[in-house]
Amino acid sequence: MKHIPSLVAEEGRQAIYPSLAGKRVVITGGGSGIGAGLVEAFAAQGSEVVFVDMLEKESAELVSRLAHSRIAPRFQRLDLTDLSAMEGFFRQLGSIDVLVNNAANDDRHKLEDVTPAYWDERMAVNLRHMLFAAKAVAPGMKARGGGAIINFSSIAWHLGLEGLLLYETAKAGIEGMTRALARELGPDNIRVTAVVPGNVKTARQSKWYTAEGEAELVARIGRQRGSRHSRECPTRPRAPATLLATRLVHAVGVMLKMNARIPQKHVRRRVRD
Numbered sequence: 001m002k003h004i005p006s007l008v009a010e011e012g013r014q015a016i017y018p019s020l021a022g023k024r025v026v027i028t029g030g031g032s033g034i035g036a037g038l039v040e041a042f043a044a045q046g047s048e049v050v051f052v053d054m055l056e057k058e059s060a061e062l063v064s065r066l067a068h069s070r071i072a073p074r075f076q077r078l079d080l081t082d083l084s085a086m087e088g089f090f091r092q093l094g095s096i097d098v099l100v101n102n103a104a105n106d107d108r109h110k111l112e113d114v115t116p117a118y119w120d121e122r123m124a125v126n127l128r129h130m131l132f133a134a135k136a137v138a139p140g141m142k143a144r145g146g147g148a149i150i151n152f153s154s155i156a157w158h159l160g161l162e163g164l165l166l167y168e169t170a171k172a173g174i175e176g177m178t179r180a181l182a183r184e185l186g187p188d189n190i191r192v193t194a195v196v197p198g199n200v201k202t203a204r205q206s207k208w209y210t211a212e213g214e215a216e217l218v219a220r221i222g223r224q225r226g227s228r229h230s231r232e233c234p235t236r237p238r239a240p241a242t243l244l245a246t247r248l249v250h251a252v253g254v255m256l257k258m259n260a261r262i263p264q265k266h267v268r269r270r271v272r273d
């Protein structure tokens with residue numbers, strides 16, 4: 001199993017977009033998995049990256065590995081379910097250009113496990129912080145003349161996968177929230193988009209990985225999208241961070257399936273290179 005950041009480095013063919021150089025970027029859940037790939041990809045663009053996470057050891061290792069970057073990424077420990085701590089973090093940081101709402105937690109559960117408290121906890125870790133992070137950064141983005149907010153949804157709810165009732169509920173909510181925020185913030189030149197990843201083999205995902213599960217996933221996607229997609233196994237990590245770093249900050253109000261190509265018509269360039 002390959003780790004996403006090293007995959008990005010190994011590929012070594014990331015396009016460089018001068019408009020991203022020096023941009024102030026915040027990535028939530030940047031300490032591991034896809035988030036760590038995002039940190040690496042934005043750092044490679046010369047962006048000023050600050051990432052938050054609860055994983056101190058992994059995050060410190062990432063910071064030291066990327067210390068040679070044009071602008072070395074910075075890490076702040078933060079529990080995103082603590083809204084007042086999050087508000088304090090953004091207040092102290094000042095205005096930013098790009099917010100990547102990536103952090104989530106896909107612990108498995110069944111309907112009979114769901115209590116009101118568990119509902120609140122799952123929404124807090126998977127949905128609520130995204131809205132409040134967007135709220136915290138919007139005034140600063142307006143003052144800077146615009147910005148980009150990128151929310152991570154999931155293919156899980158599109159496929160109705162098992163054991164993820166509340167995660168899928170939150171992820172469906174993220175796509176609705178993205179449209180509503182795009183409408184609300186668009187007039188201020190703040191572009192809001194959602195990414196809908198397929199199965200990406202992060203270290204955490206290996207906890208649940210089985211060959212049978214992967215085969216079932218591929219078959220379901222095939223049934224939903226037709227034969228072309230059933231031939232294209234969606235489980236290979238294809239450096240999603242690269243896609244984001246190079247394209248998404250220029251898109252507006254769209255849901256992008258991570259395993260699909262990004263249609264050029266959705267890529268609206270507003271920031272001058």
Ligand SMILES: NC(=O)c1ccc[n+]([C@@H]2O[C@H](COP(=O)([O-])OP(=O)(O)OC[C@H]3O[C@@H](n4cnc5c(N)ncnc54)[C@H](O)[C@@H]3O)[C@@H](O)[C@H]2O)c1
Nearest residue numbers: 029032033034053054079080102103104152154197199200
């Ligand atoms: N990996 C996949 O197959 C897949 C598929 C579809 C969608 N996604 C989505 O992509 C995003 C990244 O997924 P991933 O697989 O890298 O996830 P992951 O679980 O590997 O990493 C999530 C990161 O968020 C951090 N985090 C979780 N709760 C936090 C909290 N309360 N405060 C601060 N940080 C917190 C974790 O410590 C971790 O570093 C998520 O939004 C996920 O739902 C992933």
